[in-house]
Amino acid sequence: MTIVTCDRMWNAAITEPHPVTVRPMSRLADTGLFLREFVKDPLHTAAVAPSSPTLAAAMTGPLPAAGEPVVVELGPGTGAFTEAIQRHTGGRCRHIAVELHPGWAELLRERHPGVDVVLGDVRDLATILADRGVTSVDAVVSGLPWVAYVPSPGGRPLHTVITDVLAPTGVFTQFAYTWTRWAPPARRQLADLRAHFADVVISRPVWRNLPPAVVYEARKPQPTSRT
Ligand SMILES: C[S@@+](CC[C@H](N)C(=O)[O-])C[C@H]1O[C@@H](n2cnc3c(N)ncnc32)[C@H](O)[C@@H]1O
Numbered sequence: 001m002t003i004v005t006c007d008r009m010w011n012a013a014i015t016e017p018h019p020v021t022v023r024p025m026s027r028l029a030d031t032g033l034f035l036r037e038f039v040k041d042p043l044h045t046a047a048v049a050p051s052s053p054t055l056a057a058a059m060t061g062p063l064p065a066a067g068e069p070v071v072v073e074l075g076p077g078t079g080a081f082t083e084a085i086q087r088h089t090g091g092r093c094r095h096i097a098v099e100l101h102p103g104w105a106e107l108l109r110e111r112h113p114g115v116d117v118v119l120g121d122v123r124d125l126a127t128i129l130a131d132r133g134v135t136s137v138d139a140v141v142s143g144l145p146w147v148a149y150v151p152s153p154g155g156r157p158l159h160t161v162i163t164d165v166l167a168p169t170g171v172f173t174q175f176a177y178t179w180t181r182w183a184p185p186a187r188r189q190l191a192d193l194r195a196h197f198a199d200v201v202i203s204r205p206v207w208r209n210l211p212p213a214v215v216y217e218a219r220k221p222q223p224t225s226r227t
Contacts (some may be wrong), residue, residue, distance in 0.1 A: 031048075073143075075122070
């Protein structure tokens, strides 16, 4: 079975929406992929199943639904949030998704031909955006694990790259599993978020997710390079 959606290819030359065929997500099959990858690389995979549609809705609800926003997705995995971003924006966003896992990047390209899927490390985000001429982003949706926030030696912390490119009215969302929220790396991640955004709201737990999670919704970025 195929699903036809109305993704819009972001291309200056193409301005009208066009239909694309998307290989449908199967949560069961994707959970199998996650379990296998979790056994191989628990630190980067960081989950035993893709996020649920309920968590995806909570992560993407704060995004602008009107206009043609620029959305950057970090760690899209098998596309739980990718799908939700496309639906929320009616396929009208410029959507750049950065994924480390080659197989998942390829799967995402197949499922969402209208999304600019970058096979790469978020630690290279500044270059990835500069290469595309992106200087202002309306929303960043992150499914990243803690480890992805550790900068490479001499590299810039990811939060500063994000706040430097996020529009003053922009929003950043990140989830955290409720049962590991009090572990030191998770506390550091939240403290870091509060240091880089003037406004951080924590959602109620989303119980319909394996495991349950909360969403951090961060606004009013405090950029280091723009004053
Ligand atoms: C917890 S999974 C979340 C996947 C998906 N967003 C979801 O919620 O179902 C973390 C994802 O981040 C990706 N990832 C981890 N480190 C990364 C990095 N440094 N750069 C890009 N992606 C990374 C992993 O490959 C994986 O797809």
